Amino acid sequence: MAKINPHLLFKGNTEAAFGFYQSVFGGEFTTLMRMKDLPGDPDNPLPESVANKIVFIALPIGNSDSLIGSDVGEQFMDEELVTGNRYTISITAESREEANKLYNGLSAGGIIEMPMDDSPLGSCFAMFADQFGIQWMLSFDPK
Template sequence: MALINPHINFNGNAEEAFRFYQSVFGGEFAQIMRFKDLASEEFPVPENEANKIMHIALPIGNNILMGNDVPEIMGRVNENENRSKISVSAASKEEADHLFNGLSAGGTVEYPMSDSPWGSYFGMFRDKYGIEWMIDFDSKYKGKV
């Protein structure tokens, strides 16, 4: 079965954001590649872009959260736009609370963790980097998601 692996763009703070995500989810980065790693005569990289993240990947369970910094030549990412949300299905209420509390730190809670009208334990927020998250635990799907 196919896996869905979210990929998110940043304006120069991808590494900071991913270190924050790593502090909540744990694990080790599968890959960190900087723009300077691709520099060549055919692909010159300006000095102010050299250390920015070209690709970063953090395995989370069977999925991978990926991201990058958008080079200035391509314009800026609107961090307040309505991006697609990243939905995380937790294995327990405790894990849901841990992820919600960790990832929402410094962000804006849109819907606090609580029993939802559709029967799951659910919360929604925008983290301090502008990324929108939904955390969900549904005992009906425990071990199936």
């Protein structure tokens, strides 16, 4: 089965966002590449404000998936980065306890659209944006 690895784009705060995600999910980064790590033009060095920006970072989540991120800005892409073109991530938890842990961690400091609640069928569901504006859907179905 193919793996789904969401790739999130940030306006220069990828490092802070992934530090936050690491505090929620745990684990160690498998990749962390900065602009200064890429081959460059020695006659045209990167400004320090760009050199430490993250080109690619990967945090393993669960047994086979990774959360991936990059800093973007005028120097990387023409499109303006705004909430709405930064993706929504859907997580299906393996237990109610895991769903509660992820909900409490990821929604901290964010905006709750639909709080974690039980459905008549025994499942639970929540929708929210985390403190970095990333949209999340979280569910658990015991069946």
